[in-house]
Amino acid sequence: MSQSPIIHAKDIHKTYRLGRVDVPVLRGASLSVNTGEWVSILGASGSGKSTLLHLLGGLDRCDRKPAGSIAFQGTELVRLSAGAMNRYRSRSVGFVFQFYHLLPELTVLENVLAGAMVRHSFGYLSLKKAMVSRAGELLEVFGLSERLKHRPAELSGGERQRVAIARALINEPDILLADEPTGNLDTLTGNAILDELAKVRSSRGLTLIMVTHDIATARRGDRLVELIDGVVGEQSPLVT
Amino acid sequence: MPLLAALAVALCTTMVLVTWSVMGGFLDMLLDSGRNLIGDVAITWPNSGFAYYDELGQMLQDDEMVQAWAPMIETFGLISLPDGRRETVMVKGIQGPSYARVTNYKDTLYWQPLDKPLRTDPHSEDWRLTHHDLWENRYEQGLSLTEPRIDRMGQLVADEPAVVLGIELSGFNIRKAGGWYMPGVPRKFNADGTEEAVDVFMPNSRITLTVLPLDDKGRNIDVTARAFPVANEFRTGLYDLDKNVVLIRLDALQNMLKLHEAQRVIKVDADMPGTELQPESFDQPGEVLTKDPARVTAVIVRAVDGFDAITLKARCREIYAKFEARHQGDVPAQTAIIMSTWEDQNRTMISAVKKETALVLTLFSFISLTAVMLIVVIFWVMVAEKTRDIGVIRALGASKTGIASIWLIYGLCIGLVGSAMGGILSYTIVTNINPIHEWMGNALGITIWDPSVYYFSSIPNQMDAFHAAIVLVGGVLASVVGAALPSLRAANLDPVRALRFE
Ligand SMILES: Nc1ncnc2c1ncn2[C@@H]1O[C@H](COP(=O)(O)OP(=O)(O)OP(=O)(O)O)[C@@H](O)[C@H]1O
Ligand SMILES: [Mg+2]
Numbered sequence: 204m205s206q207s208p209i210i211h212a213k214d215i216h217k218t219y220r221l222g223r224v225d226v227p228v229l230r231g232a233s234l235s236v237n238t239g240e241w242v243s244i245l246g247a248s249g250s251g252k253s254t255l256l257h258l259l260g261g262l263d264r265c266d267r268k269p270a271g272s273i274a275f276q277g278t279e280l281v282r283l284s285a286g287a288m289n290r291y292r293s294r295s296v297g298f299v300f301q302f303y304h305l306l307p308e309l310t311v312l313e314n315v316l317a318g319a320m321v322r323h324s325f326g327y328l329s330l331k332k333a334m335v336s337r338a339g340e341l342l343e344v345f346g347l348s349e350r351l352k353h354r355p356a357e358l359s360g361g362e363r364q365r366v367a368i369a370r371a372l373i374n375e376p377d378i379l380l381a382d383e384p385t386g387n388l389d390t391l392t393g394n395a396i397l398d399e400l401a402k403v404r405s406s407r408g409l410t411l412i413m414v415t416h417d418i419a420t421a422r423r424g425d426r427l428v429e430l431i432d433g434v435v436g437e438q439s440p441l442v443t
Numbered sequence: 444m445p446l447l448a449a450l451a452v453a454l455c456t457t458m459v460l461v462t463w464s465v466m467g468g469f470l471d472m473l474l475d476s477g478r479n480l481i482g483d484v485a486i487t488w489p490n491s492g493f494a495y496y497d498e499l500g501q502m503l504q505d506d507e508m509v510q511a512w513a514p515m516i517e518t519f520g521l522i523s524l525p526d527g528r529r530e531t532v533m534v535k536g537i538q539g540p541s542y543a544r545v546t547n548y549k550d551t552l553y554w555q556p557l558d559k560p561l562r563t564d565p566h567s568e569d570w571r572l573t574h575h576d577l578w579e580n581r582y583e584q585g586l587s588l589t590e591p592r593i594d595r596m597g598q599l600v601a602d603e604p605a606v607v608l609g610i611e612l613s614g615f616n617i618r619k620a621g622g623w624y625m626p627g628v629p630r631k632f633n634a635d636g637t638e639e640a641v642d643v644f645m646p647n648s649r650i651t652l653t654v655l656p657l658d659d660k661g662r663n664i665d666v667t668a669r670a671f672p673v674a675n676e677f678r679t680g681l682y683d684l685d686k687n688v689v690l691i692r693l694d695a696l697q698n699m700l701k702l703h704e705a706q707r708v709i710k711v712d713a714d715m716p717g718t719e720l721q722p723e724s725f726d727q728p729g730e731v732l733t734k735d736p737a738r739v740t741a742v743i744v745r746a747v748d749g750f751d752a753i754t755l756k757a758r759c760r761e762i763y764a765k766f767e768a769r770h771q772g773d774v775p776a777q778t779a780i781i782m783s784t785w786e787d788q789n790r791t792m793i794s795a796v797k798k799e800t801a802l803v804l805t806l807f808s809f810i811s812l813t814a815v816m817l818i819v820v821i822f823w824v825m826v827a828e829k830t831r832d833i834g835v836i837r838a839l840g841a842s843k844t845g846i847a848s849i850w851l852i853y854g855l856c857i858g859l860v861g862s863a864m865g866g867i868l869s870y871t872i873v874t875n876i877n878p879i880h881e882w883m884g885n886a887l888g889i890t891i892w893d894p895s896v897y898y899f900s901s902i903p904n905q906m907d908a909f910h911a912a913i914v915l916v917g918g919v920l921a922s923v924v925g926a927a928l929p930s931l932r933a934a935n936l937d938p939v940r941a942l943r944f945e
Pocket of ligand 1: 228248249
């Protein structure tokens with residue numbers, strides 16, 4: 204694996220305001236992830252794992268004071284405009300959530316294509332053919348070729364999560380951010396999905412940042428970090 | 444939910460469009476009907492009338508703006524119907540052919556052959572569909588206001604002048620739901636409390652007409668009554684006319700009103716020309732017979748297509764001035780004679796209808812604001828329901844504008860669907876408004892359109908494409924405006940919070 208960091212977060216703070224009360228969640232967390240690396244973030248519930256992931260994915264911004272920094276391939280996310288931030292989300296990262304978050308009105312195929320539609324907006328019309336075939340290939344990798352016209356409600360949890368992963372990959376991102384991707388699945392299905400993720404990652408050279416509170420799941424990564432009291436604590440390489 | 448929003452749009456556009464079509468159509472009918480009923484301009488001098496109208500007519504006819512002209516007498520009278528009822532009526536003396544050139548008299552003659560049944564008559568029950576020759580005969584008699592008098596031996600005695608009655612006047616015609624008439628069998632009540640059925644078909648019966656000849660001061664000279672055969676009946680669709688007007692052949696009415704051409708015997712003193720002598724001395728030599736010219740109370744004029752009534756009115760004034768110059772003192776002065784268009788004659792009513800239309804439309808447009816509010820509420824709820832999905836789409840990289848435009852486009856679609864439904868619905872209602880109204884009257888006992896109030900016996904059933912376009916585009920715009928506020932809310936949702944939303 205290459206040793207250059209694709210994303211580098213340093214000393215980031217995130218405080219939520221609840222009425223007049225400040226709720227500090229991240230208090231100077233730092234994390235550096237190399238290209239092609241699989242990092243597992245472990246932590247107790249409420250420790251701020253999802254918050255960190257949202258910040259890395261450009262879905263939210265960290266506190267201005269004290270100022271931290273998140274650099275993606277050398278570009279400072281904090282300084283990006285809203286439009287550039289949208290582009291960052293649609294091109295460079297893909298999100299996978301614990302509860303799949305598929306759009307219930309759309310079919311499996313349309314859900315996967317939604318990412319491409321958002322990215323290209325009107326340009327999508329001319330790319331439609333290529334996108335449909337790319338979505339078809341992705342769904343084939345996850346064994347869902349027969350389910351293209353189905354609605355999410357007609358799928359099992361594992362199948363839904365596979366659709367969600369395919370959706371996150373449609374725009375060929377550099378980083379996949381997975382927030383407890385197996386948290387809602389039984390161990391067997393969870394492991395199968397982790398196997399597939401591992402396969403996709405190595406075939407595409409994808410960087411994978413995965414949040415989990417399950418130590419066994421966390422061990423699937425190259426490296427494991429723990430989030431405690433709003434800072435990234437003990438770091439242990441898992442590959443020996 | 445979205446269907447509900449579309450339905451609200453549909454109902455509001457329907458409400459506004461149906462009202463506009465009916466009220467606007469009513470106004471158009473009011474304005475148009477004038478042209479069909481009295482032509483464009485009426486030159487009138489009531490009571491004693493004016494002479495040399497043929498000459499005036501010729502002068503008018505020679506003008507490039509004038510399509511046709513017709514002499515007419517208008518007066519009041521009393522009609523005795525076959526069942527003994529008497530009704531006060533408006534009597535119009537006309538020459539059938541010339542009257543038909545200025546107005547649409549031919550089309551209004553009711554008893555004439557009908558080649559195919561009315562659209563509203565699926566079982567071909569209309570009498571006029573059979574006995575073609577009989578109705579053709581009736582039609583000719585109606586057009587000439589003349590009926591042959593046959594004696595007991597079946598011999599033609601003479602052609603006699605006849606009348607044509609408004610279809611609603613006698614009360615013997617029953618209007619069927621499909622809009623055609625059939626002679627009914629009404630009851631006649633006697634003084635002793637008994638009642639009997641009277642079976643009459645007006646064009647086969649006679650009526651008695653009583654009129655009051657008036658002098659030029661409006662004083663009554665003499666009451667004249669005379670029996671006439673009924674040649675036909677007419678239906679203009681203007682309830683007032685169909686209920687109150689009797690048409691009669693012009694010469695017959697001139698005779699009754701003493702407006703006919705009369706010979707006057709004048710003795711001219713051979714020694715002193717220009718001096719009239721008293722009638723006692725008529726047997727002596729030197730007498731001269733002159734004619735007192737026939738008179739009418741009105742001349743009606745129709746413009747050549749392309750000239751409007753107001754232009755024609757001005758032209759008629761000029762022509763009348765020349766006419767007056769030829770008959771100085773014998774005809775009413777140009778400054779005194781009454782020239783009026785249909786709109787002049789019905790100005791109060793027409794302007795009232797115009798104002799009322801505007802008022803009702805404004806009111807309904809305000810009511811339609813509730814539909815906009817409804818869309819705001821419905822979209823607000825839909826945005827709330829879709830909060831998490833909005834978060835997901837933001838996570839996929841969508842911008843705020845992108846989110847807002849999704850909802851705006853959704854609003855646009857709902858507006859389009861709603862307006863389309865509204866357009867179809869109101870078109871169906873407007874074009875079928877008379878059968879619907881008839882059904883409401885029969886089944887529910889609701890009668891909104893009372894012909895005696897609204898003038899026309901049928902409700903306007905035309906839809907103006909321009910009006911429809913305005914209302915439907917308005918419906919679409921209103922939906923987009925209604926969706927705007929919820930769209931803004933959707934756009935400004937915090938994506939992280941939206942994703943946590945359950
Ligand atoms: N919008 C918010 N306003 C206020 N507090 C918030 C908000 N979002 C998160 N928090 C708080 O921030 C803390 C961290 O939340 P976060 O979801 O990042 O934790 P987590 O580690 O992902 O937990 P879990 O394992 O349960 O998913 C929690 O205490 C939560 O209550
Ligand atoms: Mg979490």
